[in-house]
Amino acid sequence: MTSNSNGAVPTHGLGPFLQDARLRWVVAIAILAFLVVAPMIFGSYITVILTNALLYVVLCLGLNIVVGYAGLLDLGYAAFFAVGAYTIGVLTIQFGFNFWVAFPFAVLAAVLAGVIIGGPTLRLRSDYLAIVTLGFGEIVRFSARNLEITGRASGISGIQDPSLFGWQIRTQTDYYYVFVVLAIIAVIASFRLANSRLGRAWLYVRHDEDAAEAMGINRVQVKLAAYVIGAIFGAVGGAFFAANLGAISPESFSFEQSVLVLMAVILGGMGKIPGVILGAFIIILGPELLRDLGEFRLLVFAVGLLLIMLFRPSGIWPGRRGA
């Protein structure tokens, strides 16, 4: 049934496309070349949108680990994104930290948030977990809205642009390239995780928790790892998001944000890395491409998404889910 006539190692997340290693390199280099020259070809407006799409690639790949690999429905993913952004905001503005000094704390805060929300809740069945994560997302947003230190409803502004080895990251194009690098790291990390002992354990637990336990896999620990790693992806995205905009407010981390990321993952194909990347681009670029339609564009976009889900319920990207 499956296409393994050449006896190849099953490549996680690739589906029947791109099985050929040479073709894969050609495609990867073509995409990379396009990403490098894109800001020179297109104007600054499109560069901003592409930057946003690349941020979404990072977020979607993070959520993909939670939802796609470990099979845990998370409706509050924006909370981890917020934790990353606010940690940078608070530490640089209120405490005068340098961005790079604050950055490890952003990651650490995400790990803590992941453990705090995941630890007590991961024993729940997936629909209950969805409600708890939904609540968690709202708690984080409301906390940010009401705490003095996070600037209440107006948020935090004046976040400094970081510099890296003497390179001052300042312009929109600079940030674009930062997000290109982040997205590439996220893709590589995703592939490597998927093809690891832990990556397989996520699939085992998702398919059959009892059989996985019987094989000696600690399902709570494995799920918690998915949660924490997903949170780290979100926080890294959030940290650079904060630096890029220079200002953050609670409304950047709404429930809608969580839903958009989840939608991109489901649309592209849960557990399928190229599909998730495609989903991120569609969710961000779609409404922009339909801009000519004026006020109908979101309606048309929504109908388009519905049609895709009707005809490709397991996502746009072909191949088996999660493998």
Added chain:
Amino acid sequence: MADNQLLALSGVTLAFAGNTVLDDVNFSIPRDAIVSLIGPNGAGKTSLFNSITGFYKPQGGSVRFDGQELLKLKPHQVTASGIARTFQNVRLFREMTVLENVMSGMHCRTKSGALAAVLRLPSQQREEAEIRAFSEECLAFVGIADEANREATTLAYGHQRRVEIARALATKPKLLLLDEPAAGLNSGEKVALTELIARIRNELGISVLLIEHDMGLVMKISERISVLDHGKMIAEGTAKDIQNDPKVIEAYLGQDDGEGQS
């Protein structure tokens, strides 16, 4: 006595909502033995398996394995301590290859984490190679090495059962629990299964406990047989003892029910 027993259950009692499923069960498995657990349907055999492997939590008693108390352990800890199992209804991981299924068994014998995977540390790469190699070895042992890259759930039923056994062997157990391994197999496959079980013990030195309804297979392969009925251990001995035990005959023919008690 303690040392030549690999597994020793004493006074294990399990009840669900007031129904006693296992009633003060005493049972042991010597090292290096093939032991069968038989009994009519609903006698509590699978419950006993689940109590040993940590899926059920008995209210009382003790389960000692190789000098360690198992009763408080979670299923994954029991597996790590050296007991592997198969399921009555084959439970392979869907959408994954045969090899990937077997690799799951090596999880508890390896330790590379997320960071090692992302950085592709040499130790992680070595471990991955080790996992793959040992899993292939297990597949070769059960005789389906050439199916390694097929999707596990598309295999013929008899082969799926072998994948489950290979997956259990990949956990490097000291004791293997097989829950009705012959169910659904044809007579040729049963002969092969009998040979496989004997090889697991003789070549790998792994003790085997099986639940099985196929009496031909049980009588042929078991060094010791225990009979469970209504949650009570009613007989224990060699195949010959069991065949002639009036209590066992009664349990199977069910003379006791209804008319026996007035």
